Amino acid sequence: MEAVDIHRFFIYIFRKLPVVDSFCYLCAVFPCTLYIKYNMSTHRPSVGYHILALATILVWGTTFASTKVLLTHGLTPPEIMFYRFIIAYALTWIFSRKLWADTWADELYLALAGFTGGTLYFLAENTAIDYTITSNVALVVCVTPVLTALLTSLIYRDRITSRLAIGSVVALMGVGFVVLNGAVLKIHPLGDALALVAALAWAVYSVVVRRFDGRYSTWFVTRKVFFYGIVTMLPFIAAGMGGGLHLDRLTIPVVAGNVLFLSVVASMLCFYTWNLVLEKLGTIRASNYMYTQPLVSLLCSVTVLDEPITYIALLGTIFILLGIYVAQKH
Numbered sequence: 001m002e003a004v005d006i007h008r009f010f011i012y013i014f015r016k017l018p019v020v021d022s023f024c025y026l027c028a029v030f031p032c033t034l035y036i037k038y039n040m041s042t043h044r045p046s047v048g049y050h051i052l053a054l055a056t057i058l059v060w061g062t063t064f065a066s067t068k069v070l071l072t073h074g075l076t077p078p079e080i081m082f083y084r085f086i087i088a089y090a091l092t093w094i095f096s097r098k099l100w101a102d103t104w105a106d107e108l109y110l111a112l113a114g115f116t117g118g119t120l121y122f123l124a125e126n127t128a129i130d131y132t133i134t135s136n137v138a139l140v141v142c143v144t145p146v147l148t149a150l151l152t153s154l155i156y157r158d159r160i161t162s163r164l165a166i167g168s169v170v171a172l173m174g175v176g177f178v179v180l181n182g183a184v185l186k187i188h189p190l191g192d193a194l195a196l197v198a199a200l201a202w203a204v205y206s207v208v209v210r211r212f213d214g215r216y217s218t219w220f221v222t223r224k225v226f227f228y229g230i231v232t233m234l235p236f237i238a239a240g241m242g243g244g245l246h247l248d249r250l251t252i253p254v255v256a257g258n259v260l261f262l263s264v265v266a267s268m269l270c271f272y273t274w275n276l277v278l279e280k281l282g283t284i285r286a287s288n289y290m291y292t293q294p295l296v297s298l299l300c301s302v303t304v305l306d307e308p309i310t311y312i313a314l315l316g317t318i319f320i321l322l323g324i325y326v327a328q329k330h
Contacts, residue, residue, distance in 0.1 A: 050328070054289055057289050082230065084262045091264065109211055114225045118225065124197040130191070131191030131194065132190070132191025135179045136191065137195045144290050145168060145284075148206050148287040152207055167324065167327025175320060176316070178298055285327075
């Protein structure tokens with residue numbers, strides 16, 4: 001039922017998005033909602049959710065381009081996250097009007113999810129880039145599935161199978177090949193540590209969200225995550241981190257268009273689809289798809305920037321796909 005509802009809304013969003021962002025959306029999330037809708041009717045929904053997980057990672061992997069445009073126009077990382085979440089939060093009221101969780105304990109866990117999956121993750125990752133090279137950040141953040149599996153096993157007593165462990169190691173080796181691309185890994189302690197904090201923050205978010213499976217609607221959980229992401233980001237903005245807000249720049253068409261894309265597609269829709277995937281596939285199986293993020297960056301560099309692809313990158317691609325296949329196979 002949820003897949004049918006979100007599919008109808010995606011049609012509406014597609015009609016309203018700018019041409020470039022609509023194309024990105026058309027190639028990624030939109031076909032997956034059709035596929036899920038079909039598989040729902042044929043009693044094979046899990047296949048569609050695997051596709052949806054890949055599509056969500058695809059969209060997130062391309063957001064660096066929109067973020068870079070906003071940064072070149074003078075917006076700051078905390079400011080970009082604030083705009084993304086506040087617009088996404090406002091829109092999610094369309095789907096969920098429930099105000100509070102059923103218990104204060106659940107409300108506190110929702111606050112933890114908003115802080116770790118929003119404020120802490122974005123601040124740690126974006127600050128890390130100032131103290132280390134981008135490839136290090138990309139490599140360290142891809143440790144997230146491993147951290148997620150360890151936390152899930154520790155908290156929920158889920159068993160880590162040998163197939164899952166082997167697949168994760170193979171995929172992580174592939175990430176190393178793609179990200180480093182033959183270069184020598186150089187350690188930058190502060191920046192690399194911040195990247196690890198970002199990876200751990202997202203792992204905690206994924207584990208916390210699992211607590212709400214079947215007890216609250218996915219839209220409600222998603223909306224509360226945005227709310228607490230905004231609340232926990234405000235002190236950093238109030239303290240002047242990043243220079244505050246630059247509301248006047250939102251009148252620039254290219255800035256407004258990219259903010260809307262990041263807010264509506266990359267935040268509201270993708271957080272919803274990711275939370276849905278976490279619920280339907282399980283925390284560990286869904287998180288393994290995060291290994292594909294470097295492949296999205298590689299694809300963009302080849303198709304958009306016309307950069308050559310190396311044999312090491314191709315080898316890494318094979319390792320990532322093989323690792324995910326092994327880890328996901330029952």
